Each structure stands twice: as structure tokens, then as C-alpha cells.
Amino acid sequence: xxxxxxxxxxxxxxxxxxxxxxxxxxxxxxxxxxxxxxxxxxxxxxxxxxxxxxxxxxxxxxxxxxxxxxxxxxxxxxxxxxxxxxxxxxxxxxxxxxxxxxxxxxxxxxxxxxxxxxxxxxxxxxxxxxxxxxxxxxxxxxxxxxxxxxxxxxxxxxxxxxxxxxxxxxxxxxxxxxxxxxxxxxxxxxxxxxxxxxxxxxxxxxxxxxxxxxxxxxxxxxxxxxxxxxxxxxxxxxxxxxxxxxxxxxxxxxxxxxxxxxxxxxxxxxxxxxxxxxxxxxxxxxxxxxxxxxxxxxxxxxxxxxxxxxxxxxxxxxxxxxxxxxxxxxxxxxxxxxxxxxxxxxxxxxxxxxxxxxxxxxxxxxxxxxxxxxxxxxxxxxxxxxxxxxxxxxxxxxxxxxxxxxxxxxxxxxxxxxxxxxxxxxxxxxxxxxxxxxxxxxxxxxxxxxxxxxxxxxxxxxxxxxxxxxxxxxxxxxxxxxxxxxxxxxxxxxxxxxxxxxxxxxxxxxxxxxxxxxxxxxxxxxx
Numbered sequence: 001x002x003x004x005x006x007x008x009x010x011x012x013x014x015x016x017x018x019x020x021x022x023x024x025x026x027x028x029x030x031x032x033x034x035x036x037x038x039x040x041x042x043x044x045x046x047x048x049x050x051x052x053x054x055x056x057x058x059x060x061x062x063x064x065x066x067x068x069x070x071x072x073x074x075x076x077x078x079x080x081x082x083x084x085x086x087x088x089x090x091x092x093x094x095x096x097x098x099x100x101x102x103x104x105x106x107x108x109x110x111x112x113x114x115x116x117x118x119x120x121x122x123x124x125x126x127x128x129x130x131x132x133x134x135x136x137x138x139x140x141x142x143x144x145x146x147x148x149x150x151x152x153x154x155x156x157x158x159x160x161x162x163x164x165x166x167x168x169x170x171x172x173x174x175x176x177x178x179x180x181x182x183x184x185x186x187x188x189x190x191x192x193x194x195x196x197x198x199x200x201x202x203x204x205x206x207x208x209x210x211x212x213x214x215x216x217x218x219x220x221x222x223x224x225x226x227x228x229x230x231x232x233x234x235x236x237x238x239x240x241x242x243x244x245x246x247x248x249x250x251x252x253x254x255x256x257x258x259x260x261x262x263x264x265x266x267x268x269x270x271x272x273x274x275x276x277x278x279x280x281x282x283x284x285x286x287x288x289x290x291x292x293x294x295x296x297x298x299x300x301x302x303x304x305x306x307x308x309x310x311x312x313x314x315x316x317x318x319x320x321x322x323x324x325x326x327x328x329x330x331x332x333x334x335x336x337x338x339x340x341x342x343x344x345x346x347x348x349x350x351x352x353x354x355x356x357x358x359x360x361x362x363x364x365x366x367x368x369x370x371x372x373x374x375x376x377x378x379x380x381x382x383x384x385x386x387x388x389x390x391x392x393x394x395x396x397x398x399x400x401x402x403x404x405x406x407x408x409x410x411x412x413x414x415x416x417x418x419x420x421x422x423x424x425x426x427x428x429x430x431x432x433x434x435x436x437x438x439x440x441x442x443x444x445x446x447x448x449x450x451x452x453x454x455x456x457x458x459x460x461x462x463x464x465x466x467x468x469x470x471x472x473x474x475x476x477x478x479x480x481x482x483x484x485x486x487x488x489x490x491x492x493x494x495x496x497x498x499x500x501x502x503x504x505x506x507x508x509x510x511x512x513x514x515x516x517x518x519x520x521x522x523x524x525x526x527x
Contacts, residue, residue, distance in 0.1 A: 004355040007057035007079060008033050008330045008346065009070065011104035022335035026342065028060040028068070035343055038336035053346050055330075055353070061104075062334050072111055076121040079327050083245060084125045086325040087228050090241025090361040094248065094319035095122075098276075098348065099331035100341040101252030106218055108329055109249040110203065118329075119224055119247045120196060126228060127192040137232035142186045143195060145202035148311050149220035150271045155184050156202035156222070171311055178322075179314050186227070199224065219268045221275065221312050222249045231367075239371075240364035246319050250276070250312075253341065278310035279320075280348060286321040287354035325359045328352045373409045377402060448503050448527060450496075452484060467503070472496045475508075488512055496526070503527035 010026050010033075027034040035051045057078050059070035079095060086093035095118060097105035111117030130139040145156040146169070153169040170182045189195050207219045224247045231240040251272040282305055289303040307317045319326050330349035332342045380402040384395065450465040465474075465482045473480040475493040484493065494513055495506045503526040507513040515524050 001356050001358050002325050004352050004357065005056045005079075005082060005327045006330065006349045006353050007059065007075075007327065008053070008055050008332060008349055009059040009075065009104065009108060010062045010332055010334050011107070012062045012064075013333075013335055014102065017333070017335040017337060020335075020337055022337045024062065024334045025336045025339060026062075026332065026334040028058045031055055031058050033058050033332075033346060035339070035346060038339050051343065051346070053350050055349065072108075072115050072117060072121075075108060075329075076118055079329065080118055080122050080125060082325060082327055083122050084129070086359070087126060087243040087245055088129065088230065090230075090243055090363060091359045092244045092246075092318065092324040092362065094246040094316070094324050094326040095329060096246070096248035096250060096316070096319070096326075097329045097331060098250050098279075099252060099345050100333065100338065101218075103252060103331040103333050103341075103345070105252065105329075105331045106249050108331060109247065110199075119199065122245070122247065123192050123195045123199075123226070126226070127195070130230075137230050139231075140188070140229045141190075141195075141226055142188045143198055143224070143226045144181075144184050144186045145198065145222070145224045146181060146184055147206055147220040147222045148275070148315075149207050150268060151275065151311050153181055153184075153311060154205075154220075155181075156205045157185055157187060157198055158205075171314055173314075178318055181315070195226075218249065218251045219272070221251050221272075223247075223315065224249075231364075238364075238367045240367040242362045242364070244318075244324075244362075246316065246324075248316065248319075250279075253344075275310040275312045278306060278313050280351075281306055281309070282313045282320055283348070283352050283355065287351050289321075290354055290356040321355060322357060323359055323362075324357055326355075326357060370409055373405050377405050377409070380405070448496075448498055450482070467496055467498050469498050472498070501527070 008028075010028060013022060013024070023039065025036040025038050027036065031054055033053045033055065035053075037049060059075060060066060060068045061070045063069060083093040083095060095109075097109050099105050107115075107117060109117045109119050111120065126141070130137075147154050147156055153171060155169060169184055171179055172182050173179045187194075187198060189198070202222070202224070206222055226245045226247075227242065228245060229240065229242045231238065233239070253273055253276050285303050285305040289305065292303060305321060307313045307320075313320065318324055328349060330345050332338075332345050334342075380398055384398050384402070448467045450467065452463040452465055465472075468481070472482055473492065473495055474482045474484060475491050476483065476485055476489045477491040480492065490508060490511050492508050493511045494508055497504045497506065505513060505515065505520065505524045505526050507520060507522075507524075513520050513524075515526065
């Protein structure tokens with residue numbers, strides 16, 4: 001079991017707070033955060049005494065001249081290392097940033113210019129160790145990026161101009177793997193530059209707007225997910241683990257009188273606050289459940305956790321109270337004008353400390369079976385060494401079982417190695433990326449290809465025909481570059497020429513070819 005780690009980060013005063021002559025009412029002393037009573041007349045200040053909270057990490061980032069100033073690198077060193085250690089150990093991991101609007105959540109998660117945030121640094125750490133590692137391991141990573149806007153889900157890696165209904169993805173729940181987004185694209189990546197490009201694409205598509213509290217206020221919750229798989233051979237035994245990493249930048253809580261929101265901004269703020277309220281209820285229920293489990297295991301079942309009351313909490317079900325090593329980063333303002341929101345965030349974070357998750361290593365079933373069989377083989381060999389030298393029925397049974405297990409281990413190991421080698425070869429040689437999008441598979445490639453679909457209802461196969469640079473001859477003749485069978489396919493049906501970025505179709509005489517539903521009888525440019 002592992003408790004949720006909680007960190008609090010204090011940002012500098014912003015321009016609005018300077019114009020209001022705001023005073024700093026937050027102090028950081030080691031792991032403690034002290035909230036001082038404001039001197040002005042603030043109805044939200046429910047007490048005149050100083051309030052003290054203790055967290056796993058507390059960062060003073062309000063003044064770069066202060067010797068205790070916590071930089072982006074310091075935050076990554078503490079929190080990013082938790083994610084990297086979990087990923088390379090095969091555990092799921094999650095970091096989510098919470099706080100009022102304009103409190104510095106997006107800066108901590110994404111950063112800007114040279115001051116990059118947690119998400120890019122974690123990606124650099126994952127691929128840096130994967131490339132530099134000398135342990136003979138093979139790595140595979142696929143990413144997705146979504147936003148939750150007004151309780152609707154949108155794929156941020158899909159161009160909004162090409163998507164008529166951008167916020168139309170449905171959340172489903174698989175009986176084994178849990179909640180997922182139907183139709184969300186997953187992109188296989190092989191380098192950190194590819195990941196950062198996709199992150200930039202997603203950030204540009206994310207919904208933002210200006211309010212009185214924040215000129216570039218995030219109006220949606222954003223979840224960047226990486227599925228990180230690693231495989232290696234250890235002492236002749238295959239090992240394969242998978243880690244799901246959720247990096248979450250929540251929209252900020254806000255009050256209408258402070259943000260000045262009206263119209264669409266008011267409706268957005270209402271939905272944001274609703275989902276954050278549900279998140280607070282989930283955190284409180286999980287904290288109560290964890291404390292009850294420590295005192296009396298029987299009380300655990302009596303606590304209801306309202307995951308399904310919000311799309312956000314439903315999608316983060318495992319990260320908040322299940323199989324994950326989770327970090328909460330609470331971002332706060334030090335200004336007295338934000339005393340009420342700061343106090344609410346600190347109480348929120350203080351409650352999250354009590355949540356206890358149960359992370360487990362996500363191991364491939366085949367690799368686990370091979371390891372268990374190897375252990376059984378060792379036990380059988382020890383038992384055979386204890387049997388007297390003369391042949392006996394029991395010895396023959398042990399030897400038979402031993403040989404069967406050894407043969408099964410050899411077969412499973414070869415199949416496992418071939419699976420990884422085949423996938424690696426295809427991705428490298430063809431330049432392909434297969435993206436799981438719910439019930440569909442998306443093929444991303446820099447090079448052109450054809451998809452051959454057999455209309456025979458007894459044959460459900462789909463063949464992808466990779467087009468080489470130059471001329472590809474297509475027809476039913478087995479000597480051609482691409483062989484197609486079926487009614488109407490001539491022995492030499494057509495030629496497709498690939499020259500740099502140009503793809504041209506040249507049909508043969510009497511061959512039926514169509515482009516966009518219209519028959520072509522002469523050369524036609526496809527791309």
C-alpha cells in the first residue's frame with residue numbers, strides 16, 4: 001500500500017494582486033505551510049489565528065531571490081522522480097495539479113520557454129533512461145491527450161477544424177481495465193521529440209479564455225496519458241511490465257465575484273466547480289475509507305465513493321483510489337485577497353494525505369507464467385535429486401512433468417521474443433504507428449500505403465499494402481509487387497508511383513479503378 005503524496009507550491013504575486021496592494025499571508029518552513037490571518041476585512045477569514053499544515057513537500061516559489069526558492073528543477077527532482085521510479089518498476093503513476101484559477105497549475109505541469117514543467121521533464125526522463133540504459137531492455141510507449149470541457153470529453157490530438165463535434169467522446173468502463181474513453185486516439189512514439197510535438201499540438205487545441213483572475217485561464221481539465229511498456233531478458237527469463245502514467249492539469253476553481261465571469265465563462269466556471277466539488281467528495285470518501293480500513297476492515301465497505309458523479313473522477317478512478325502511485329500538487333496564491341481560496345486548497349490537500357492506494361506491478365501474463373514455470377522446474381529438479389538412484393514410478397512422473405514444463409517454457413519464451421522483435425521491425429522499417437482508438441485502429445505513417453479489404457463475409461482479414469519509393473505494380477500475377485485476388489482484378493491491374501510527396505495512379509487498359517467513387521481511365525494524382 002502507498003499513501004498519496006501531497007505537495008504544495010506557492011507562486012509569486014501577480015499583477016492583479018500588486019495593483020490591489022495585496023499582502024503575503026503564506027509562509028513555508030520546511031515541510032510546513034503557515035497561513036497567516038489577514039489584517040484587512042475579509043469575510044472568508046473564519047479565524048484570526050495562524051493555520052499550519054504539514055505536507056510531504058512544500059515549495060516556496062514566490063520570490064526567486066529567496067535562498068529557499070523552489071525552481072522547476074527542484075519540483076521535478078522530488079515529484080518527477082516518484083513517477084520515473086514507478087514507471088521503470090512497472091507501477092501506474094499519476095500527478096494532478098489542483099488550485100484556484102491563476103495559481104500556477106499549468107506552469108508547474110507544462111511550464112513555458114526554458115522553464116519547462118513536470119510533464120516535459122518526465123517525458124525526457126523516461127526516454128533518456130530508455131536510450132542510455134545498458135540493461136538490454138526494449139521499451140514501447142504510446143500517448144493520448146484529452147480535455148474535459150463542460151463535462152464532455154475531447155481528443156486534443158485531433159485537429160479541431162477537422163472534427164465537427166470536438167467534445168463528443170463517450171466514457172465507458174471495461175470490466176477488467178476500468179474506465180476508458182471510446183474513440184480516443186493513442187499514438188505510438190519512439191522519441192521525446194515526438195512526444196513534445198504531440199503535447200504542443202494538444203496544448204494549442206486546449207480551451208482557454210480570459211477572466212479577471214487570469215488572462216489565459218484553462219477552461220477545461222486536461223489529462224495526458226502515457227502507456228509505458230518495458231521488456232527484457234533476466235537470467236534467461238522474459239520480464240515485461242507496463243505502466244500507465246496520468247499527468248493531469250485541472251482547471252482552477254473560481255468565484256464569480258472574483259473572476260467576473262458571465263455567459264459562457266460563467267457556465268464553464270459552474271461546470272469546473274461542479275467537477276472539483278465531486279473530486280473533493282471523492283477524496284473525502286477515500287480518506288474516510290482508508291482510515292476506517294486501518295481501524296476496522298469491516299467499515300471499508302460502508303463508505304460510498306461517488307466516482308461516477310463526474311467525468312473527471314470516473315476517468316481518474318484508479319489513480320485516486322486504486323492501482324497507482326499518486327502525487328497531488330496543490331498550487332496556491334500567497335495574497336491576502338485570495339485567503340479563502342488558499343485555505344480551501346490547503347484543507348483539500350490535507351485531506352488527500354489520508355488516502356491509501358494499493359499499487360501493484362503490472363506484469364505481462366505470459367512473462368509471469370514463464371517465471372512461475374521456471375520456479376516449478378527448479379523445484380522438480382530438487383525433488384529429483386532427493387529421489388533414490390533406482391527408477392521408480394514417482395521419479396518417472398517427475399521427469400515427465402519436468403520435460404513438459406521445460407518444453408512449454410522454451411515455446412512461450414520464443415513466442416514472446418518473436419512478438420517484440422516483429423513489432424519492433426515493423427515500426428522501424430515501415431515508419432508506422434498503430435493507434436488504438438476504442439473500437440478502431442488508426443495507422444499513422446509518413447509513407448503511403450493501401451488497405452485491401454476482402455468483401456467475402458467468411459474472410460474478416462484486412463491487408464495493409466506498403467508502397468515503396470518508385471513504382472509498385474499491382475495485380476493478380478504472383479510476380480508483381482502487390483498481389484491482389486478477387487473478382488475484376490486483372491493480372492496487371494495498375495501501377496502506383498511514389499516520388500517524394502507525389503503519389504500517382506496509372507490504371508491498365510480495361511482495368512476498373514476509381515478515386516473518390518469516380519472511375520479513372522488515365523493517370524490520376526492521389527496525393
